[in-house]
Amino acid sequence: MIMTTLAQSAHDPWWRSPVVRKNAIVFVFALFLIVGTAVSRGRLVEPGNLSNILFQSSVIGVLALGEALVMLTGGIDLSIVALMVASAIFMGGAGSELQQQMSMSNALPYVGFLPAIAIAMIGAAGVGLINGLMVVVLRIPAFIATLVMALVLSGVSMLFTGGAPIYNPDAFFADLGATRIFTLPVPVYIFLVLTAVIGVLLARSKLGVVLYALGGNSRAARLSGIAVERTTVAIYTLSGLLSGLAGFLFLARTGSVAPTSGDNFLLGTIAAVVVGGVSLAGGKGSIRNAFVGVLFLATLSNFLNILLVSPHIQDAISGVVIILAIAINARLDPDA
Template identity: 60%
Template structure:
């Protein structure tokens, strides 16, 4: 091997390492600059806790979206699943909640049954999404978009379009509780990120997920059950959306059919900023989680600096485009 070839190989190795960790470097640089620009307000423990707390719901949704994107799919129903789960769990609050919901068909379920029903529903919806994509060969974009519309309509029917108030006091207590100075929703997000990060990086499950995203045909030829693994990815995404619904209710104390707002776009944006490829097979849970924190921190900094909402949207869009361009340029393949 010539010296030029060695240098080229080493350059490719460095480019790969930089591509894999670019968002982490960018996030650390951003934190330092944000602290300077805000006069130290950004780095105050209370503000950092707020950023983490606000990231918990979106962060869990991003974990599910990442799993699906790694198998070259996308789930446009993930936010709708979370909101529907939160609505079902909110119905377990009290008899007073039932009386406040006269315009809808949402029944009083009770605390524990409502959680069980909500989580089972979230898992089932994720499974149906996977079956639609794998068995019926409906493009993921179309299948999950249709599911999102159906779930939004169902949520409106269940509530009559009214917010669900007065959930069980447990949710508020859970949202305010702390462990090691961190709000419990943040701990749930970090624990799930660690769990799925290890699952993808240190298990056969992860090897198969990346292989399917890289080349479904090659994965099938190597004996990987592509269909079953793809359905499993969508099912796990549904499960994580159900957990996010629980955290949403714990954070806000109420939920409405329209509460999803920009949650869906935020999940895709955070994953893309974290380096997860839209074509599948590339990215990591760690970087997706950092991408979530990066966007949440950027929004928080702009709020501190009193940047107008319209400008915030523009800046967010520019950051996403730059992230895609950087990942494409650093990718040695």
């Protein structure tokens, strides 16, 4: 068996080698940086621009972490952006006295700055828990369950704001977004630390083994003694918690939030995860490559802005890049 595997590996083309298959998105991203730097005459990799790319990536990056975990189990969470927005609305509206005074349409009660954050984070985890229970207990397909939750959350956000934006959240959010450590905004460090922690957990702990086994074959995972239902609910709960944290970072990045904020975030998040090589079927992919996928799409968008490309054309180019990335991943790993 070993000799057969070695013989087969020896005859595989270079682009099917384990190193290339595991690091394809890294190589593509590195090549893009080289070409983009040359075309933009160095503007793409200027320290200030790189800092801006990371800052812009922090919100979608945190959403992508939660989405990647769910997708590794073979599921999907379409409620992440609606939950992010609802969390940000509660933190900004219920945690700011100034917002209460300035807005006539805000139906949120004032509970205080820290209580608003705590309630929003706990509520976000609770929504994720409900998503998981709908999938596991009610056996509703994840696509339907989380889509319905997204619609409910969007309606609640509209109800409590009257459709008006939250323009005056507590000054802490703007201050946090403006605070830099070694030229990088604080939200970037939050994103990087979360990525590192989750990446290590998946690569070095039992959690990673469980998730990959669950996504690869849930029936086999159950027969091997893995608590499939409990693990699924826990992952959806964690995804909800990360969505709440993304709402916190969204306020720090923009200083305001509206019920319609983040309209393009969902597709961008899922695209970044898929471009990073996480399989929609579950069981394949890594947090590291999902992280690179987030940076790749954010850098591509920034590069097109530098070239003053029309937003409509940008969408078309991004769509082509996403399709190519998925096709390349499928070509490198036919079993993905």
